[in-house]
Amino acid sequence: MAILVVAEHDNAALGSATLNTVAAARQIGDEVHLLVAGSGCGSVAEASAAIEGVSKVLVADNAAYSHQLAENVSLLVAELGKGYSHILTSASTSGKNYLPRVAALLDVDQISDIIRVDSADTFARPIYAGNAIATVQSSAPIKVITVRSTGFDPVSATGGSAAVEQLDSAQDAGISSFVSEEMAKSDRPELGGAEIVVSGGRGMGNGENFEILYKLADKLGAAVGASRAAVDAGFVPNDMQVGQTGKIVAPNLYVAVGISGAIQHLAGMKDSKVIVAINKDEEAPIFQVADYGLVADLFEAVPELEGKL
């Protein structure tokens, strides 16, 4: 049976995490269908059809799906999903929001945040803030799964030529409505997919001081992240948080500045290829995972680093 992947998008552009999710699906089976549920999402459907390894794209274009409200999207995915062996989506806030609802509607358990596919019914996922990896086998008739993007190399966004099929579905549960949104604007790369991430912690002292990290990030073409301490102190908005309860990143280079390295933060970045820590506290736990540690005052070291790059 085929595998259904639900695309991640904002109605205008396809989210890059979808490519990682398709890669996970391809490790499970050969026939992968992609569902695009949204409103005015024609360009997303087009982009989806071009993804390598996708054989069919299903498009549900309706106002009921415009803001991905879980109550509406879950009805659509559960209805459609009955004909599939697996339903996958990325472990983004959107996927985490509606997919467990789909699983409950189908009366099956869900497997969250997989990082490895062992076989069509066996998967690995981190538990306890990434301090243990559980290998889980599912006997559910339909496997409902969210995929951690950093666990899978993306498939190519081009080269595919899937058939596009329009669905005339309009599932509106009528119990919730979208009111407003406030999205952080940034010219820097998206945190989840960036090659280089520069993150600041409590050691930054205040929000204005993050300016030196932004300068360094711009020199490196990097995204900027933060620890929970920096977010809680109001230095930066929450969507920049890296950790167990924030975003999970695994860039080529992660530069932790003024971050002590609590378990919850390490959960979000310790799969980075190279970790650099800049901290004036020689005993900070971050040095136990850093490939290169610099014990220095960040207010001197960061501008110097930026200047010399």
Next chain:
Amino acid sequence: MKILVAVKRVIDYNVKVRVKADHSDVDLTNVKMAINPFCEIAVEEAVRLKEKGVATEVVAVSLGTKESQEQIRTALALGADRGILVETDEKLGALSVAKLLKAIVDEEKPDLVILGKQAIDSDNNQTGQMLAALAGLPQGTFASELTVEDGKASVTREVDGGLQTVSLSLPAIVTTDLRLNEPRYASLPNIMKAKRKPLDTKTPADLGVEVASSLTTLKVEPPAERSAGIKVGSVDELIEKLKTEAKVI
């Protein structure tokens, strides 16, 4: 209105877990246990709604072994009015928990159910959403702001890229993010008072729910260790290493 809050007993968040030598699970013997941090935030939010006069009663429910009583008592000490323990020695998956909570919701008929967004042990982030689906109710997940008025809940949610506000008709399910509030400390008099608050014990059989899971954990392993790195003496040395050794810039 009545608020139901679900709380979970988990390993204390500061404890670094160790995987058992036989790789069957993590080792929880003699480890400090506590109320899941997200659940604590859920209790705090419910108590604040009561203090504002929005809620009239706060019921705390936990599912698990007898020891979960301690976490219900914590919730009672923080201001919940009474507790319900669904006692079982079975390991409960999120779907089973959601089914048991659905049965409690059918009995108690709360106007609002508040849960944490995820438990820091299983890291599933599923239960609230599953409960909402089973009960046919709207959900406001990852809430950083909650307002209840005129039969509706307005929930500001933390989403990738920023914040989203949704309006839900009551009854509704809300799951908490860390920024929703700062939980209070239980005072000693309140801890003493909590010992006298009512706590009902039920079993899954009482609720007519069969606890079963289609998931089997084959093994639990420690993650790959990172090899210890080196300390560099200067910014120049750092740049040099990143360019020639690590080749990442």
